[in-house]
Amino acid sequence: MSSWIDYTVNGIIIGNIYALLAVGLALIFGVSRLINFAHGSVYVVGAYAGFLAVTHLGTPLPVTIVIVLVVGALLGLVIERFGLRPLQGYAHIAPLLATIGISFVLDQLVQLFFTPDPRAVPSSLLEVRFQIGSGTIGALDLVIAGIGLASAGLLYYFLRFTRLGWAVRATAQDRDAAQQMGVDVDAVNRTVFAIASGLGAVSGLLVGMYYNYIDPSMSFQATLKGVVAQVVGGVGNVPGAIVGSLLLGLVESYGIALFGTSYRNLFAFVLLVIVLVWRPNGLFASKRQTPPEPMTGTFIAPSKPVQIPGKVLVGAAVVAALLPLVFPHPYVLQTLTNSWLYALLGLSLTLIAGTVGLVSLGHAGLLAIGGYASALLAINCGVPVGLAILSAGLIAALLGTLMAFPAFRLRGHYLSIATLAIGEIVSLVILNWEWLTRGPIGLSGIPPLSLFGIELDTDRSIYWFTLAVLVVLAALQFRLLGSHLGRVLRAVRDDDVAARSYGIGLNRYKALAFAVGSFAAGISGGITSHLYSYINHETFNAQLSILALTIVILGGMGNVTGAIVGSILLVGLPEVFRVAAEYRVLIYGLVLLLLVRFRPQGLLGTV
Amino acid sequence: MPVLHRRFLLGASAALLLGRAAQAEPAKGEPITMGVSGPLTGPNAQYGAQWKQGFDLALEEINTDGGIKGRPLAYVFEDTQSDPRQSVAVAQKFVANPKIVVELGDFASPASMAASPIYQRGKLVQFGFTNSHPDFTKGGDYMWSNSVSQADEQPLSAAYAVKRLGLKRIAVLHLNTDWGRTSKDVFVKTAKELGAEIVATEGYLPDEKDFRSTIVRVRDAKPDGVMLMSYYSDAALICRQLKQAGLTLPIVAASSVFSPKFIELGGDAVEGVHTASRYFPDDPRPQVRNFVTKFKAKYGKDPDAFNAYAYDTIMVMAKVMREFGTDRKSIHDGLAKVKDVPSIIFGKATFDPRTRRVDGAMSVELVVKDGKFQLNEPQAAVR
Numbered sequence: 003m004s005s006w007i008d009y010t011v012n013g014i015i016i017g018n019i020y021a022l023l024a025v026g027l028a029l030i031f032g033v034s035r036l037i038n039f040a041h042g043s044v045y046v047v048g049a050y051a052g053f054l055a056v057t058h059l060g061t062p063l064p065v066t067i068v069i070v071l072v073v074g075a076l077l078g079l080v081i082e083r084f085g086l087r088p089l090q091g092y093a094h095i096a097p098l099l100a101t102i103g104i105s106f107v108l109d110q111l112v113q114l115f116f117t118p119d120p121r122a123v124p125s126s127l128l129e130v131r132f133q134i135g136s137g138t139i140g141a142l143d144l145v146i147a148g149i150g151l152a153s154a155g156l157l158y159y160f161l162r163f164t165r166l167g168w169a170v171r172a173t174a175q176d177r178d179a180a181q182q183m184g185v186d187v188d189a190v191n192r193t194v195f196a197i198a199s200g201l202g203a204v205s206g207l208l209v210g211m212y213y214n215y216i217d218p219s220m221s222f223q224a225t226l227k228g229v230v231a232q233v234v235g236g237v238g239n240v241p242g243a244i245v246g247s248l249l250l251g252l253v254e255s256y257g258i259a260l261f262g263t264s265y266r267n268l269f270a271f272v273l274l275v276i277v278l279v280w281r282p283n284g285l286f287a288s289k290r291q292t293p294p295e296p297m298t299g300t301f302i303a304p305s306k307p308v309q310i311p312g313k314v315l316v317g318a319a320v321v322a323a324l325l326p327l328v329f330p331h332p333y334v335l336q337t338l339t340n341s342w343l344y345a346l347l348g349l350s351l352t353l354i355a356g357t358v359g360l361v362s363l364g365h366a367g368l369l370a371i372g373g374y375a376s377a378l379l380a381i382n383c384g385v386p387v388g389l390a391i392l393s394a395g396l397i398a399a400l401l402g403t404l405m406a407f408p409a410f411r412l413r414g415h416y417l418s419i420a421t422l423a424i425g426e427i428v429s430l431v432i433l434n435w436e437w438l439t440r441g442p443i444g445l446s447g448i449p450p451l452s453l454f455g456i457e458l459d460t461d462r463s464i465y466w467f468t469l470a471v472l473v474v475l476a477a478l479q480f481r482l483l484g485s486h487l488g489r490v491l492r493a494v495r496d497d498d499v500a501a502r503s504y505g506i507g508l509n510r511y512k513a514l515a516f517a518v519g520s521f522a523a524g525i526s527g528g529i530t531s532h533l534y535s536y537i538n539h540e541t542f543n544a545q546l547s548i549l550a551l552t553i554v555i556l557g558g559m560g561n562v563t564g565a566i567v568g569s570i571l572l573v574g575l576p577e578v579f580r581v582a583a584e585y586r587v588l589i590y591g592l593v594l595l596l597l598v599r600f601r602p603q604g605l606l607g608t609v
Numbered sequence: 610m611p612v613l614h615r616r617f618l619l620g621a622s623a624a625l626l627l628g629r630a631a632q633a634e635p636a637k638g639e640p641i642t643m644g645v646s647g648p649l650t651g652p653n654a655q656y657g658a659q660w661k662q663g664f665d666l667a668l669e670e671i672n673t674d675g676g677i678k679g680r681p682l683a684y685v686f687e688d689t690q691s692d693p694r695q696s697v698a699v700a701q702k703f704v705a706n707p708k709i710v711v712e713l714g715d716f717a718s719p720a721s722m723a724a725s726p727i728y729q730r731g732k733l734v735q736f737g738f739t740n741s742h743p744d745f746t747k748g749g750d751y752m753w754s755n756s757v758s759q760a761d762e763q764p765l766s767a768a769y770a771v772k773r774l775g776l777k778r779i780a781v782l783h784l785n786t787d788w789g790r791t792s793k794d795v796f797v798k799t800a801k802e803l804g805a806e807i808v809a810t811e812g813y814l815p816d817e818k819d820f821r822s823t824i825v826r827v828r829d830a831k832p833d834g835v836m837l838m839s840y841y842s843d844a845a846l847i848c849r850q851l852k853q854a855g856l857t858l859p860i861v862a863a864s865s866v867f868s869p870k871f872i873e874l875g876g877d878a879v880e881g882v883h884t885a886s887r888y889f890p891d892d893p894r895p896q897v898r899n900f901v902t903k904f905k906a907k908y909g910k911d912p913d914a915f916n917a918y919a920y921d922t923i924m925v926m927a928k929v930m931r932e933f934g935t936d937r938k939s940i941h942d943g944l945a946k947v948k949d950v951p952s953i954i955f956g957k958a959t960f961d962p963r964t965r966r967v968d969g970a971m972s973v974e975l976v977v978k979d980g981k982f983q984l985n986e987p988q989a990a991v992r
Contacts (some may be wrong), residue, residue, distance in 0.1 A: 005829055012821040019819075110650065118654030120842045122874045140853055153929050168990065213846055215820050215874055219652035223816045239752065250959070258822040263811040324715065336701035336727075340694055441788045448742035450726060459730060461701065534693055534723035535748065538787060541693055541719045577698055583688065587650045 009259045017251025022205030023228030024243035026198035032174045032238035033194045039101040042221030043108035048203025049210040074194040075204025082195035096602035113218040120217040133584025210487030233419045236284025239565040268430040271423040305603035326462040335465045341573040342468040346526035348553040348565030350519040358515040359495030364425020366546035372398040372527025377448045397525025399517040433539040444513035444538025558604025636676020644703035651690030663919025691716040693723035699723035704731030718742040725787045738922040746965040757970045759792045763785040765972045776834035779970035780827045783838035785812035792838040837862040845875035858878040863911040868913030887954045917953045
């Protein structure tokens with residue numbers, strides 16, 4: 003029994019840490035309707051600024067906190083000014099991509115300045131510990147809780163009782179109306195970014211001291227947990243974010259208590275999906291507060307797509323097919339083969355996110371399902387590889403649609419976060435379902451690609467095979483978009499109320515699109531597993547889902563050609579920048595930012 | 610044609626210009642180039658940085674000592690972020706570049722093993738020096754590894770925990786990766802054979818930082834000792850949180866905690882942690898003395914396990930190339946024939962041509978005392 007007290011205390015302590023992150027994310031979301039993927043990077047910068055202050059200047063804790071707060075706030079201002087303000091007025095998807103680009107740049111800068119080695123952050127606090135239950139808590143736990151509560155209290159006061167706070171809330175409710183009433187919306191945005199980033203930076207410092215450990219790669223996990231926590235509480239809701247964080251911490255802790263450590267994140271993400279399905283606007287969404295989460299349509303930039311004549315497309319396909327004959331360099335062919343495989347993933351997501359408006363952040367899950375299905379069929383049942391890949395597509399279509407079905411009633415960001423959770427759940431189920439997937443050991447000895455008994459064992463044959471699959475699926479998707487069905491799907495995206503009043507069964511069409519899209523992703527995963535010959539639960543990780551979304555946004559939502567172009571660029575650019583060695587990810591991030599800046603609707607525009 | 614990184618080549622030749630007078634003439638002329646595929650950016654970047662330190666030290670030594678038959682040895686490091694998508698592209702790049710005579714790496718199994726079919730088809734040796742995955746060398750006869758196999762290492766840890774420290778009820782915390790999982794399985798099996806009971810096993814993900822609830826679970830299983838299958842950074846976190854939870858149990862950890870960072874990150878919480886390592890800084894073996902002294906002089910810190918793996922690997926390659934030739938085929942054939950390469954990890958390394966691995970890692974039982982890894986007296990290095 004006493005252990006349960008310990009688990010509860012531990013859950014609250016961890017929830018406390020998540021809260022520091024979630025509050026900042028919630029503030030920014032409340033005002034800008036933006037999930038700030040750079041928040042974790044601000045947290046890392048804060049941790050390193052604190053590290054410098056403590057180790058080089060020997061500052062005491064309160065001074066360190068002030069320094070870090072200022073650094074974080076200044077960084078927030080810079081992010082707002084150069085990353086996001088230029089994108090105002092475009093749909094929300096462009097700033098989202100901008101924050102992804104900013105996070106690449108910041109993480110990489112920190113790594114270049116401080117080396118990738120982890121560092122210890124000495125805490126200047128006394129090592130006093132208090133007995134609670136049969137465990138102990140330390141002074142730093144109390145400081146973290148105090149800062150969490152104090153910042154929540156100050157925020158409450160600021161939002162309720164100051165003029166600027168009123169302006170922030172007004173802007174959050176209706177940006178245009180606020181502007182008409184004379185609110186300086188830019189000033190509001192600046193303030194919010196400064197406050198949120200200051201808090202984010204301080205949480206990086208405190209967490210670094212808490213664990214006596216910081217490294218430049220801890221930002222992604224921080225963003226992930228913070229986002230989950232704030233969505234559980236209802237996006238954009240500051241008190242909700244705190245309660246959501248505590249709940250997340252508790253569920254993780256109880257999950258460990260009941261089933262063991264390797265189920266920890268599984269529980270967190272299952273909780274998230276349940277909360278979202280049960281309360282589609284988060285636990286604490288009140289009627290009064292309902293800022294209508296953007297109708298699916300406003301999420302996506304309306305624009306005129308670049309018209310590319312059919313002849314040019316056919317010509318491009320022919321050139322791609324002839325390339326291995328004139329320029330048979332295996333490295334180039336491999337990079338392009340990778341591009342074709344990611345273009346398949348892009349086709350899948352551009353249909354689901356672009357054409358129907360379901361912005362999925364868990365697409366790597368579909369790759370994983372396809373990869374494992376094809377590999378297991380080929381290894382355990384001796385199914386010929388070609389057939390196994392085809393079956394993998396069908397299995398991904400079926401499982402993907404079934405899993406995403408409960409999420410179809412969600413909108414906008416809630417749907418994105420639900421799919422993110424579903425993607426993580428797939429990966430964690432693969433990790434824990436050992437008799438089938440061999441858990442972390444992974445599947446090795448996956449048979450190589452072959453078709454009708456002929457092994458595809460040259461770089462050219464693999465290149466042609468993937469290109470052919472891509473061309474066929476892309477052609478089908480063109481047909482689909484041009485058909486009546488394609489128009490229905492776009493109608494669902496642009497205005498679901500209008501679509502429903504025309505008698506369109508929304509869920510059926512969403513499911514249909516999801517199934518078609520998942521098929522392409524499953525095929526891509528299947529081919530990948532046979533190319534790699536070894537996969538485990540880390541092969542298809544969450545970063546791939548982000549890459550998929552980046553491909554789609556960059557190419558233009560719903561745009562088939564755009565998905566292919568986006569994939570060639572995003573897979574190819576890191577290879578092109580190889581000469582820059584350690585700087586290449588930095589350059590990649592900057593290029594991404596410039597592309598968003600000048601083509602916020604995507605290179606080829608939304609279809 | 611892929612462009613060679615001139616930076617590295619220049620670095621190598623600068624190193625040999627500055628090199629002190631050695632037994633032989635410094636190497637000059639066209640360098641012999643090895644390809645390295647590994648993480649320089651991304652979450653595993655720290656390990657790539659450690660590889661480089663080990664490589665550079667070994668190359669300096671070899672190139673001031675005549676290089677390979679008078680030619681300098683060099684490497685090209687291609688960053689893959691330990692991501693399979695990039696490691697396969699890099700594999701094609703290396704295979705297509707006739708200047709690359711052997712490939713070293715990648716770091717994690719998914720990235721390394723995804724590239725194996727390409728190296729096998731291209732008949733370029735893929736030398737996975739941190740690849741302990743039991744299936745790595747099964748990818749084909751061009752996959753070789755001098756990584757310590759867990760079937761080799763973990764029985765030594767189990768013997769340390771059960772026989773030496775007399776633990777009877779052990780709780781095992783392991784990284785839930787292919788390495789951690791394989792290690793745990795071997796350890797649990799051997800420990801049971803030696804008569805200990807395993808009261809809890811908990812697998813955690815590499816990016817986890819909070820272990821408080823895991824520790825409550827461990828505590829409730831009433832162990833008399835804890836075994837950590839961890840890298841140094843997560844092991845340090847666990848030790849600190851064990852101490853904060855008021856659990857003062859003997860802790861044994863896998864040899865990958867052997868790093869000055871472990872002590873820096875763990876502080877006084879890692880005092881008394883045991884590990885069965887392959888070598889230690891005050892090791893009397895001459896090659897270890899040479900390695901530790903030179904490493905300290907060059908980088909101002911003690912070397913860790915990953916530095917040693919990288920250093921050893923270059924030494925293996927140099928000996929193979931000196932004795933059997935510098936083209937791809939000679940290196941492949943030479944690995945099967947080379948005998949008794951002086952090694953930090955193995956004492957003397959000889960590959961088993963059947964498994965393409967090396968058996969018989971050295972073992973010294975260490976304990977952290979006064980903020981340093983020290984020999985757990987009274988005993989001498991075994992084997």
